[in-house]
Amino acid sequence: MPELTPPSLEIEDHDGIISIKAGGIWLVQTLAARGCINGLLSQLTTVSPKAVSPSAVPAREVHWDLSAITRMDHLGAQFFWNFWGKRRPQHLLLGAGEDALFDRLHHLGDVHLPQPAKSRLAFFYAFGKGMFRFLEHVLGFIRLIGQLSLDMIRLLQNPLQGPWREVSAHVFHAGAQALGITALVGFLIGVVLSYLSSQQLRLFGADIYIVNILGMSIIRELGPLLAAILVAGRSGSAITAQLGVMRVTEELDAMLVMGIPHGFRLILPRVLALAVAMPLIVVWTDMMALTGGMLSAMNTLGLSPGFFIDTLPQVVKLPNLWLGEAKGVVFGMLIALTACHFGLRIEPNTTSLGQGTTASVVASITIVIIADAIFAILFKGVGI
Amino acid sequence: MQKPPENIIEIRGLWTVFGDFVVHRDLDLDVESGEIISIVGGSGSGKTTLLRQMIGLEQPTRGSVRIFGEPMENADHRQRLEARKRWGMLFQQGALFSALTVFENIALPLRELRTLPEDLISDLVMLKLDMVRLKPSDANKLPSDLSGGMIKRVALARALALEPELLFLDEPTAGLDPESCESFVLLIRALHRALGLTIVMVTHDLDTLFELTTRVAVLADQHVIANAPVKEVIALPHQFVKQFFLGERGQRAMEVLREYPFIV
Ligand SMILES: Nc1ncnc2c1ncn2[C@@H]1O[C@H](COP(=O)(O)OP(=O)(O)O)[C@@H](O)[C@H]1O
Ligand SMILES: [Mg+2]
Numbered sequence: 001m002p003e004l005t006p007p008s009l010e011i012e013d014h015d016g017i018i019s020i021k022a023g024g025i026w027l028v029q030t031l032a033a034r035g036c037i038n039g040l041l042s043q044l045t046t047v048s049p050k051a052v053s054p055s056a057v058p059a060r061e062v063h064w065d066l067s068a069i070t071r072m073d074h075l076g077a078q079f080f081w082n083f084w085g086k087r088r089p090q091h092l093l094l095g096a097g098e099d100a101l102f103d104r105l106h107h108l109g110d111v112h113l114p115q116p117a118k119s120r121l122a123f124f125y126a127f128g129k130g131m132f133r134f135l136e137h138v139l140g141f142i143r144l145i146g147q148l149s150l151d152m153i154r155l156l157q158n159p160l161q162g163p164w165r166e167v168s169a170h171v172f173h174a175g176a177q178a179l180g181i182t183a184l185v186g187f188l189i190g191v192v193l194s195y196l197s198s199q200q201l202r203l204f205g206a207d208i209y210i211v212n213i214l215g216m217s218i219i220r221e222l223g224p225l226l227a228a229i230l231v232a233g234r235s236g237s238a239i240t241a242q243l244g245v246m247r248v249t250e251e252l253d254a255m256l257v258m259g260i261p262h263g264f265r266l267i268l269p270r271v272l273a274l275a276v277a278m279p280l281i282v283v284w285t286d287m288m289a290l291t292g293g294m295l296s297a298m299n300t301l302g303l304s305p306g307f308f309i310d311t312l313p314q315v316v317k318l319p320n321l322w323l324g325e326a327k328g329v330v331f332g333m334l335i336a337l338t339a340c341h342f343g344l345r346i347e348p349n350t351t352s353l354g355q356g357t358t359a360s361v362v363a364s365i366t367i368v369i370i371a372d373a374i375f376a377i378l379f380k381g382v383g384i
Numbered sequence: 385m386q387k388p389p390e391n392i393i394e395i396r397g398l399w400t401v402f403g404d405f406v407v408h409r410d411l412d413l414d415v416e417s418g419e420i421i422s423i424v425g426g427s428g429s430g431k432t433t434l435l436r437q438m439i440g441l442e443q444p445t446r447g448s449v450r451i452f453g454e455p456m457e458n459a460d461h462r463q464r465l466e467a468r469k470r471w472g473m474l475f476q477q478g479a480l481f482s483a484l485t486v487f488e489n490i491a492l493p494l495r496e497l498r499t500l501p502e503d504l505i506s507d508l509v510m511l512k513l514d515m516v517r518l519k520p521s522d523a524n525k526l527p528s529d530l531s532g533g534m535i536k537r538v539a540l541a542r543a544l545a546l547e548p549e550l551l552f553l554d555e556p557t558a559g560l561d562p563e564s565c566e567s568f569v570l571l572i573r574a575l576h577r578a579l580g581l582t583i584v585m586v587t588h589d590l591d592t593l594f595e596l597t598t599r600v601a602v603l604a605d606q607h608v609i610a611n612a613p614v615k616e617v618i619a620l621p622h623q624f625v626k627q628f629f630l631g632e633r634g635q636r637a638m639e640v641l642r643e644y645p646f647i648v
Pocket of ligand 1: 402407425426427428429430431432433434
C-alpha cells in the first residue's frame with residue numbers, strides 16, 4: 001500500500017488576519033492514525049482559541065483555504081464542519097469536489113441521535129418490571145403444563161399418531177449420548193464420597209457402615225440429583241438453543257402456519273423423551289457411583305466387593321430405588337419443560353439467545369433442587 | 385497525488401477446486417475504477433465464491449487476485465487489515481449485528497478504529513443514515529424491528545461507514561419487494577454518482593442489472609465468457625446467455641432498456 005500524505009494545517013497570522021491552509025489527504029485512513037485528530041485540534045486551538053472557536057464572535061478574521069487538500073471524505077469534511085459550528089465560515093476557499101461534501105452536511109442540518117428520556121424513578125420501574133416478568137414466567141410455566149396435559153390426553157386417545165420418531169431421537173440425544181459424561185462424573189463422586197466417609201468411619205471402627213452411607217445417599221439423593229444437573233446442562237441448554245434458533249429463523253412461525261402445534265410436536269416429545277431417559281440415566285449414574293465407592297472402599301478399608309454387593313440390598317430397602325427413579329422421571333420432565341419454556345420465549349436476536357440459554361440452565365437446576373427438597377419432605381418416612 | 389490504478393481488481397489465472405470439483409478454471413477478470421460491474425451466472429457457477437475470494441474470505445486454489453494493485457495472497461496481516469478498510473461489503477442477508485441498534489451497527493467500524501472522538505462518530509453515523517434515506521428515529525431500533533428493505537439500507541450504511549472506494553454487493557435486491565427493490569436500486573445509483581464508488585455485485589435480478597450496471601461479467605463453463613456492456617453481452621451466441629437474458633423473464637426486463645436507453 002503506498003503511504004498516504006497525512007493531513008496537515010498551516011496557520012499564518014498576517015496583520016490581524018488569520019489564514020489557515022489545509023493540505024494532505026483527509027480520509028478515514030489518514031485521520032484515524034493515532035493522535036492525528038487530537039493533533040489537528042490542538043493545532044487549531046493553540047494558535048487562536050478565540051478567533052476560531054465557534055461560540056464566540058470571531059474577534060479576528062479567519063480565512064480558510066482547503067483547496068490544497070488532495071482528497072477528502074465525509075470524515076474530513078465533518079471535522080471542519082463541526083469546528084465551524086455546523087455552518088460555513090465567511091471566508092472559505094474550497095477545492096474541486098469539496099463543495100458537494102459540505103453541501104451534503106449543510107443539507108443534513110443538525111440531527112442528533114434521539115436520546116430516550118431517563119426517569120429518576122428508573123429503579124422502581126425496573127423493580128416493578130422484574131416482578132411482572134417473574135409473574136409472567138410463572139403464568140407461562142403453568143400454561144405450558146396445562147398444554148402438556150392436553151397434549152398427553154390427545155396422545156392417549158390416539159397413540160399411533162404420536163410424535164414417536166422425535167421421541168426416539170431425543171431419547172438417543174439426551175440419554176444414550178449422555179452415558180459417557182454421567183459415568184465419569186458419577187464414578188468420581190463415588191470415589192470421593194467413599195474416601196472421605198471411610199476416613200471418618202474408621203475413627204469409630206464402624207467400617208462396614210460405608211455400605212449404608214454410600215447406598216442410601218447415592219441411590220436416594222445423589223444419583224438422581226447428579227444426573228439431573230448434568231442433563232440440565234447438556235440437554236436443557238440444547239433444547240433452549242434449538243427452539244431459540246427456530247424462533248430466529250422463523251421455523252416456529254412456519255410450523256404454526258402449517259397447522260403443526262408447538263406443544264404436540266416440539267414440547268411433548270422432549271418431555272416424554274426426558275421422562276424416559278432420565279430414570280435410566282439415574283440407574284446408570286447410581287451404578288457408576290456405587291462402583292467407584294466400592295473400589296475406593298476396597299482400597300482404603302479393605303472391604304471386599306463381594307461383601308459390598310451382598311450387604312447393599314440388606315441395608316438399602318427397595319423403596320429407595322423406586323424413589324430415586326420417580327425423582328428421575330419428575331426431574332427429567334421439569335428440565336424439559338423449563339428448557340422449552342425459555343426456548344419459546346427467545347426473541348430473534350443473538351443476545352436474547354445467549355441470555356435465554358443461560359437462564360434456562362440456571363432455572364432448571366434451581367427447579368430440580370427445589371423439587372428434590374419437596375421429595376425429601378413428602379417421602380421422609382419411606383424406605384428408611 | 386498518485387493516480388489510482390486503472391484496474392481496481394485484477395484476477396489472473398484463478399482456479400478454485402473443491403475436492404475434485406472444479407468451480408473456476410483459469411479465470412481472468414478486471415474491474416475498472418468507477419464502474420458498476422455485475423457478475424451473473426447459473427446457480428452454483430461460483431459467483432459467491434468468487435466474491436468471497438475478492439474480499440479475502442476465501443483463498444483461491446491457484447492464481448492471483450490483485451486489489452488496488454496489491455496482490456492479496458502474500459500480503460501480511462496488517463496490510464490486509466489496511467486494505468479491508470478500503471472496501472465495504474453488503475452481505476446478502478444484511479449480516480447486521482442483531483444485539484446492536486442501528487446506530488451502533490453503523491458506528492461499529494468507526495469505533496473499531498479507536499481513534500475517532502465520539503461526537504464525530506455520532507455525526508458521521510447520522511450522515512450515513514441520511515445518505516441511505518433512513519430517519520434519525522430509526523437509529524435506536526434493533527435489527528429485529530426492521531423490514532427487509534430497511535435492513536439492507538442499514539447494512540449499506542455500515543458498508544459505507546469507512547468511506548470505501550470499492551463496494552461489494554451480494555444479491556443486493558434479492559428478497560425485497562418490487563417497490564423497495566426499485567428504491568434501493570435508485571439509492572445505489574445515487575450513491576455511486578455522489579461518491580464515485582466502484583461497485584462489484586452479484587445479482588440474479590435482471591431489472592437491477594439493466595438499471596445499474598455499466599458492465600456484465602458472465603460466469604459460465606468455469607470461467608468468465610464475457611465481460612462487456614449489457615448490449616454486447618446479449619448479442620453473444622452462448623447457451624447460458626440466451627437462456628438468461630432472452631427467456632421470458634429477460635424479455636420483460638428488456639422493456640426497461642427501451643424505456644431508459646441511456647443506461648447502456
Ligand atoms: N466450502 C465449499 N466446499 C465444497 N464445495 C463448495 C464450497 N463452497 C462452494 N462450493 C460449491 O461451489 C459451487 C459454487 O458455489 P457458489 O459460489 O455458492 O455458487 P453461486 O453463488 O454462483 O450460486 C457450488 O457447486 C457449491 O456447491
Ligand atoms: Mg450465491
